[in-house]
Amino acid sequence: MKYNGMFEIIGPVMVGPSSSHTAGAVRIGNIARQILGTDPQQVSFQLMGSFAETYQGHGTDLALLGGILGLGTDHEDIPRADEIAVERGLVYEFTKGHGGQYHPNTVRIEVSGSGRTVRMVASSLGGGKAEVQELEGLPLRFCVENPTLVLYHHDRCGFLARVSQLLDSSGYNIARLALERWRRGGDAITICEVDGQLQPGISELLTSIPDLKDFRILYGDV
C-alpha cells in the first residue's frame, strides 16, 4: 500500500512550497544522511524529471541540502540551507540526469563523510512521501515510515532466519523485508522495517548477529 496513515494525508507539517519538491526532498536528504551515519562532507545530487525542470522554483535544492544537514520538514532554516551548508563546510553540487524508468520526481545522491560513501536513488511520491528506489546500485525499495534497519552482511545460509528469530524473540514484528546481493555468497544488503518503537537495546541485539558487517537504524522523523 502506498499510503497507510491519516497523517500522510493530513500532513506533514512543513515549510512550503511543495510537498513533493520540498517536504519529500527533505525526507530523501534525511534518509541519505541517516544511511551515511555521519556528518556529510561532500554530496552530489543528480536531479531527474520534474525535479530537474523545477528544482529552483520549489526550493528542491534547499530542501535536499536541508535534509542532508539533518533539518526536519518543518524547520524554518530550510530556506537558508545553502548558507548552513557553507557554514558547516559541506561541498555540494547539483546536476541534471535522465529519469528513464523512474518516477518523475527522482534524485540520485552520492554523499560522503568520514571515509564512507553512500549512493542512493530516491523518489518523492507526492504529499511529502519519499521512497528509496536503489541503494548502492541494488534495487531496494523502502520508505522509512516505520523504523528501518539497513543490514550490511555476507550472503550466508540462515542469515535471514537468525535476524527474524532475533527480532521475534525481542517482540518486534517485521513489517517489510527485502534482501539483495551482488552475488551468491558475496556482500548483501537487507532492509527490514519493523512495527512500533525500537527499544534502546536494539544495537546490541543486532551486533550479536553473525555475518553482519555493519548496520544503520533509520527513523522517519528526525
Add this chain to the structure above:
Amino acid sequence: MAFTHLRELVELAESRGVKISRVMLDVEIEQSGVPEAEIVDKMSQQFDVMEAAVRKGTEEPVQARSGITGGDGHRMYNYVNAGRSFIHPTSLRAMAYALSVSEVNSAMGRIVATPTAGSAGILPGVLVSVLDSKQYAREDIIMSLMTAAAIGLVIANSASISGAAGGCQAEIGSATAMAAGALVELGGGTPEQVTHAVGLALKNSLGLVCDPVAGLVEIPCIVRNGLHSITALAAADMALAGVRSIIPPDEVVAAMYRIGNELPLSLRETGIGGLAGTPTGKAIRERVFGRAEKEGQKTL
C-alpha cells in the same frame, strides 16, 4: 489495512452505524498503536498550524519569495468584510482563507500538506471558515479532518495525489473532494452522501493540468486553491441536498487516474506547457531565474 475504495468506507461505516471519521480513527489506532487521545490531539495540532497560516495571510499581505504573487488573501478578506459580495460572506471567507494559506506556502512558511502543499489552502480554507461561522464545534471539525484523511487515502492509494504524476486534478481535485466530504459529514450527511460529494467535487476537477509558471507553486496554484474552496462548499451542499454522482465516486477516482496517466509530460508539473508556456509565463520564468542567479543560486 489502508483504504482503496470509497465504497469500502461507506460499508464499514454503515455496518457499524458510525461516521467515516470514526472508521478512520479506529484504523489509525490499530495501525499505529497510538492511543486515541494522542491521535486526536495530534490532529488538533495540525488544525492549529492550518489556522495560524489562515490568520497570517489574512491579517497582513504575505508575499511569495519570488516576488511575483502575494497579498490576495488579505485583499479578499478586506473585500469580504466590506459586505458587498455576490457570494455570501460566510462562504467567501473560505476563499480568502484558502488564498492566504497558499500564499504562506509559497513564501516557504509553515503549512500542513492536505494532501499536498500545492493544494494546502482548500481544507483549512473551508474548515477555518466553518469554525469562524460558530455553527460547529472545534472538536467536530477536528473529527471531520479524519474523514478528509480517509478520502485522501482512497485517492492516494487507487489514483494519485501528485501533480507530477497525475496533474493538478490529483492535487487540487483531491483536496476539493476531501474538503467536500468533510463538510458533508460535518453537516450531518450520511457516509454515502460524503462519497457523493467526493464524486461531484472530483468530477469538476477532472482534466485539470499542472502547469505552474516558472515551476513555482504560485500561478495558477494559489488562485485554484481559492476558487476550489468554493467548489468544495458547493459540492457539499449538492450532496446534502440529495444530488448523487451518477458515475459512482470510485469510478470518478479511477477516471482521474487514467486521465492523469494520459496527460503529456509538459502538463505534469514540469513548468513547460499550459500557463507556464504562455509568453507572460515564460517572461516571468526568465525574470525569476535571472533574479535567483543574482542571489547566488546555482544553475544546472
